[in-house]
Amino acid sequence: MAGRLSELGAEVRTSLEDARAKSGAAERVRKRLASGDAPREKARPRIRRGVFVATAWFAAAAAIVVGAYVSWPARTASVVAEPLTFVVATERGVVGAFLSAPAEREIPVAFSDGTRVRLAPSARARIAEVSPHGARVLLESGVVHAEVAHLPGARWAIDAGPFEVKVTGTKFDVGWEPSEAAIVVTLQEGSVLVTGCTLGEGRRVVAGERLRVSCSDPAKVARAPEPPVATPESLPDAPASAVVVASAPPAPVVVAPPPPDVARLLSRGANAEALSLAETNGFASTCDTLGAADLLALAGAARYAKNFDRADEALRAVRRRFPGTDAAAAASFELGRIAFDARRDYASAGDAFDTYLRERPSGSLAREALGRALEARTKSGDPRATTLASRYLAAYPDGPHAALARRISGATP
């Protein structure tokens, strides 16, 4: 029974690890520690109505609680959240300062909430405003690539000429060509709202799409090219086969949009319905249109339904369409789990975990990947298990696979 509980525990651990890595809590706590913040005061429990009469004792106790609550001195100091801070390359950033990336390299800008903005070579921009929940980036020319941390209440915007790109949490590129007054927005994950000039109420751009619009030309919306990185040179030319031009005033037409319902169902956790709709729409074409995050969610939905072939297909689509990204590495890890746990194909599992480790040697799943690679190589009788065991012990001497690693390497505890 202990073995079965250990297997359940391993599953729980991996699942928690995914959620923990996405929570972003560690970075916030680090910041609070570094600045000497006091512990956050939690909301005071409040009294539930209608149960005071349960007993006289509880009524009296409740009365005391209420009395204490009412008579407690009101808090006079309101908590005012601090604006985000940011670092430009290695220097502390200054709001409003002019940033100009040299022609041969980009400039990274890291915000304290985990958001990352990169100015592509030759791009010019300013961080015009910073608030506790986001910032406003003024793009003067060139391309910026943004990965906005998905946090409650996040408010980010990128201004480019007369256009504004409103963001909550997503990954995208914005290019601005002042000479043509043209903006190009390319979405890798999530969605943004672009407003200004001829766009009227605004145009939502979702993962996998590229919007190009200028004040003089009608909007063009196309599937994002792969790899989805916009460059100033690419601004005028969207792929001819995929572009549909709408007439002015623009009512942009989307060519081959991702099935939005699948993404929406996944975001609501309606896994079975999402999977069913993906099958109805055509699973392969769904895999060709969803963003990376949604594809991982679709793979998870398939896995929960024990439809491992579909999970496999969605994960391979992530790796094919978004190479080199965190999502691609995570997909490799999930492929390893499926090969190991569902198919008992330990050789393939070991290869998949190795791929994750190669692509993200210090990623959030590195400990699990190394441990699972060790397990897989051991089960398949692969001599590489010994090397993995030594590597595991060197990196995680107290980790959950340390006992196995010691057995294999012959190390003493």
Next chain:
Amino acid sequence: VLTPVRHTRTDTDDRRRSVVRELHPGRASDAEIVIELRAGVRSAAALLFDRYGMHVERLLWSLLGPSGDAEDLLHEVFLRAMAGIGEIEDPARLKSWLTGIAVITAREHIRKRTRRSWLRFVEEPPEQVQPAPSEEVNEATRRTFEVLGDMGGDERVFFSLRFIEGMEMAEIAVACDVSISTAKRRLKDAEKHFVARARRIPALVPWIEEGGRWPAD
């Protein structure tokens, strides 16, 4: 009452600082970090967190599950550690000392929540921190923590440390400040109670009855 270490900069402090700052963070030993923390050098707190933050955070998640409280507790563990840094007897055992603080903090939290849920007239306030990403964890995880939530705080801790965190019995004994034989006894009880409850939950039955991570139909 927890009081964070406040560092008022003085000339003496400047002279004291800082072995850690001058060393590459990866090369500073645990003992050196402890010395810096005892001297009140705030930058050492970041170094301590960089080295052991992920370990403690993982441990808290293993003990508490997908709870919105993990962030505050992570903060609390490190504040406690910095406040009590003078008490550590062997600075080289910094990690296991921190593990012990994390376990104590999580146990206290579980007990507090249990007491609050017993006092039915007190309603838990909604979480103000990051919402727990419960939609991101799978069914087996959610059900496992439902079962653990019905178990006693101590039993739950022993079970989580062994089966979710994957710790060895000797490590569990140190973290919970009990003998190995006591740890084994408590774990045996926890295992028995968990299995009895889990058998009533359809999503966990295949794990208990059949074994295997995603048992095929």
